[in-house]
Amino acid sequence: MDIQIKEITNYTPEIKNTIGHFLKLLQSNDRGISDHQLKEIISSENSYLFFAANTYDVYMGMLTVGIYQSPTGKKAWIEDVVVDETFRGQGIGENLIAFAIQFARQRQVDILTLTSSPARVAANNLYKKIGFQPKETNVYRMTLINDCHA
Template identity: 75%
Template structure:
C-alpha cells in the first residue's frame, strides 16, 4: 500500500473528527477532544501529531510523539498509535512506528519509549518486531484532570 505520513500543523473540524475516530478505536468507547486541546497539541513545540493516509488521501492511522529533555538525556514517547479497523494487518502500524523511530533519530533523541497494554497482543508483537525491548518497571499513574484517558 502506498502510504503517506504527514504532520498535522493546523486545526480544522475534519482533523478533530479524525482524532476522535481514532480515540474511539484506542479506548473502545466514544471519546472527544476539545478544539482547545487539539490546537494545543498542534501548536506545541514538543508534541507532534501525525496521520497516515492512503494514496486516495483517506486517513487510516494516527500517532503522536512527545519529545522532552531531562537530566538523563533527550527522550521521546510514542503515544496514541491507532490504525483504522478496515486497514489493520496491512503494515500501517509498522510504517507508523518506523516513521516515529526515524523522526526521533532526526531530533537527536537518546531514548524512545512507549507503553502498551498486555491485552494488545498484535501491538506488543509489532513493537518487539520493530526493535523495542520490554522494560522491567512499574508504571504509576495519577489522573489529575477530567480528560485523563486510560
C-alpha cells in the same frame, strides 16, 4: 499500498473528527478531543501529531510523538498509536512506528519509549519485532482530569 505519513500542523473540523474516530478505537470512554486540546497539540513545540494516509488522502492511522529533555538525556514517547479497523494487518502501524523512530533520530533523541496494554497482542508483537524491548519497571499512573472538555 502507498502509505504517506503526514504531520498535522493545522486545525480543521475534519482533523478533529478523525481524531475523535481514532480515539473511540483506542480507549473505552468516548470523550473525544476538544478544539482547545487539538490546537494546543498542534501549536506545541514538544508534541507532534501524525496521520497515516493512503494516496486518496484517507486517514488510516494516527500516533503522537512527545519529546522532552531531562537530566538523563533527550527522550521521546510514542503515544496514541491506532490504526482504523479497515486497514489493520496491512503494515500501517509498522509504517507509523518506523516513521516515529526516524523522526526521533533526526531530533537526536537518546531514548524512545512507548507503552502498550498486554491485551494488544498484535501491537506488542510489532513493537518487539521492530526492536523495542520490554523495560523491567513498574509504570504508575494518576489521572488528573478536568471535566470541562468541550
